[in-house]
Amino acid sequence: MMRAGGWLLAAAALTLPLWLSSAYHLHVAIMAGIFGVLALSLNLLLGFAGQLSLGHAAFFGIGAYTSALLTLKGEWSFWPALAAAVALAGAAGWLVGRLSLKLRGAYFVLVTISFAGVISLVSVNWIELTNGPLGLPGVPAPELFGWSLRSKTAYYYLVLAGLALSYLVSARLVKSRIGRAFVALRENEPLAESVGVDVTHYLVLAAVVSAGMAGLGGSLYAHYTRFVSPEVFLFTYTVTMVVMVVAGGKGTLAGPLVGAVLFTVLPEALRAAASWQWQMLAYGVLLVLLVFFLPRGIVPALQALRRRGAS
């Protein structure tokens, strides 16, 4: 049943450009895909390893800048630049993980916020490299075998591939002993240690994979909007990721995807329906209702409903 639903969704995602004719709708789908990558990334840390990173936009931004700078100034082609974006963001994740080894809860959150703050300041002030607040225009569109992925349809498939890869990495990790070690950290750290789970190792691993995935999202974003500025480090990006993960259902594989689609499509739909003030109000009210009635998220609520139906 679940599996059939999954295949149906995959088929829908693959054929989406066929029945979404408008470029605007396709744009929304691309943004949902990019945010899907980011939400999956945050979910590894927040949902599975149980550590809230409120500086996740930093890894996203590092990915975006790395990819943009390498293609613009280093004249690299897109694919190695993408790999470098993942690697550099992953290295930043390693740094944050090592810095906050002994820190949990609020202290971990503070380290991640501070890290994002520092990186953001660097992007504004290191003008020779980043062009400061003016940003970097003209980031080239990716090419595949000499074939430009400039069109929205082509880019949609690129993002979809990135999303599928992120999902596959998450799913394989989570279903392995590595994922069980992540969850053990979240559930009961002293007990995890008592059975030989090396807490430090798995916390850093979760941070590296999560940050690398956010770097992938950053690179996809940079080459889509073709413009990168210090705005990529805005706290709003982090908040959006957290909302997507929490509303969708943290610690589930499907939750971040559901959250990403919902909270990308919803603001756009509201924009069509209401004036700006009402949009924000409606968005806020919906969020409060979701947290109030589905505190564990949409996907866990659906799973509970299905279990109740089965028994």
Next chain:
Amino acid sequence: MTLAVRDLAVRFGGVTALEAVTFDVRPGSITSVIGPNGAGKTTAFNVITGYLRPAGGRVTYDGVPLTGLRPSAIARRGIVRTFQRTSVFPALSVEDNVLTGLHLRGTAGFLEVLAGRRRLAAEESGLVRDAAAILEFVGLAHRRRERASALPYGEQRLVELAIALAARPRVLLLDEPGAGMTGAEKTVVSGLIRKIREQGVTVLLVEHDMRMVMGISDTVIALNGGRVIAEGAPAAIQAHPDVIRAYLGAPRDPA
């Protein structure tokens, strides 16, 4: 293969929790640590398993020093503990609790997992079989799919025991395994502890229930005020004047 504790000293601020504590846990034995509240029993456990650094002294297993190692590294050397307060992975199913305990038996590395190597599926099903066998052993096979936090207290303590067993201990340290259990449940646990020892695992336990202690121990170590006051066979300890005094207080001087 002796677990040796030598001259252990622990201080919390000005309070001496352990002072010159020395004892051996003979391989294959069931050894109990007893003593009134605050005697330092759990503190000794915390030092042996790496959760607490001692101010002085050392712990060795088979001649190899354990002091200064992290708990996970000590577990890798076969010294595994349970906790005084119930400690499970609450949101996970009973089976996943035990699978997490089997962590060290898995070998899947990061890149292999990402590559989805076929070997891993075989390893995974092997682990699931191991988990099933352990759950069968502690008598929780029928609870396999239930959330650990939904189980009654006594069964949660059995889940805890199953997690520790999954880590394949050579020395198993049990911190009050019978606490809060009914008489019948305690009998079950005593039986399990004996069976665990029969499989070649050395057991060191902290326990308040004297009937349980005297019934299963080969050696009893009595602590009071952070010091070892007596060590010996259960019967000898029961009759030891210092132990009686520690529990009941000194007899009043005839006036």
